[in-house]
Amino acid sequence: MDITYHGHSAVSIKTATHKILIDPFITGNSLSDLDPNTVEADVILLTHGHNDHVGDTMAIAERTDAQIVALNELAVYLGQKGLNAHGMNIGGAYDFDFGRVKYTQAFHSSSYEEEDGTFIYTGMPGGILLTIDDKTIYHLGDTSLFSDLKLIGEMNDIDLAFVPIGDNFTMGPEDALIACDWIQASSVVPVHYNTFPVIEQDPKAFTDKLATGKGLPLQAGESITL
Numbered sequence: 001m002d003i004t005y006h007g008h009s010a011v012s013i014k015t016a017t018h019k020i021l022i023d024p025f026i027t028g029n030s031l032s033d034l035d036p037n038t039v040e041a042d043v044i045l046l047t048h049g050h051n052d053h054v055g056d057t058m059a060i061a062e063r064t065d066a067q068i069v070a071l072n073e074l075a076v077y078l079g080q081k082g083l084n085a086h087g088m089n090i091g092g093a094y095d096f097d098f099g100r101v102k103y104t105q106a107f108h109s110s111s112y113e114e115e116d117g118t119f120i121y122t123g124m125p126g127g128i129l130l131t132i133d134d135k136t137i138y139h140l141g142d143t144s145l146f147s148d149l150k151l152i153g154e155m156n157d158i159d160l161a162f163v164p165i166g167d168n169f170t171m172g173p174e175d176a177l178i179a180c181d182w183i184q185a186s187s188v189v190p191v192h193y194n195t196f197p198v199i200e201q202d203p204k205a206f207t208d209k210l211a212t213g214k215g216l217p218l219q220a221g222e223s224i225t226l
């Protein structure tokens with residue numbers, strides 16, 4: 001499968017059969033290389049309800065009929081908008097036709113802000129363990145460092161991890177280095193940095209310090225094959 005980073009926390013995965021988007025924040029994401037009007041998707045996976053993760057999900061799903069997978073309250077909310085959304089919750093896994101999704105915990109918050117400023121409660125934030133063809137990708141979502149990352153690393157053979165390093169809203173680089181030691185992923189892509197002034201970081205400085213895993217400081221639009 002081919003995996004591409006699109007700036008912030010947005011990732012796309014192209015398998016032999018499916019086009020999968022994770023957290024497709026495109027409009028308002030100055031780093032994005034995607035066009036929300038043409039991006040293709042069969043599936044959209046969401047880590048939590050914040051607007052910099054739900055992003056363009058509604059417009060993309062309306063245009064493409066993509067299936068959305070999200071934490072339950074967010075899935076119900078998107079379902080009420082007429083979209084096809086499958087709700088899950090922390091610790092639960094489900095075998096979809098595109099692969100297996102398991103939600104992990106994430107220490108963060110989760111709500112969706114509508115255009116008029118109304119905040120919608122969207123349940124717990126999560127991380128996503130996605131297993132396709134015996135390869136496991138772990139998108140940590142937005143989170144602080146938490147010690148159960150060690151357990152998640154012990155329980156899963158993680159091939160590739162997307163790890164937030166921006167600080168301010170999530171782990172910063174120092175805590176993210178500890179997280180990477182615990183999750184023991186073969187490869188690590190830093191995410192959630194340089195989109196906003198308060199989360200400016202040097203991704204290469206981070207990956208140079210990694211003790212565990214191969215660091216891949218991808219630019220938006222860069223792909224790797226797994």
Ligand code: NI
Pocket residue numbers: 048050053108109142169
């Ligand atoms: Ni967030």
Ligand code: MN
Pocket residue numbers: 050052053142169192
């Ligand atoms: Mn975020």
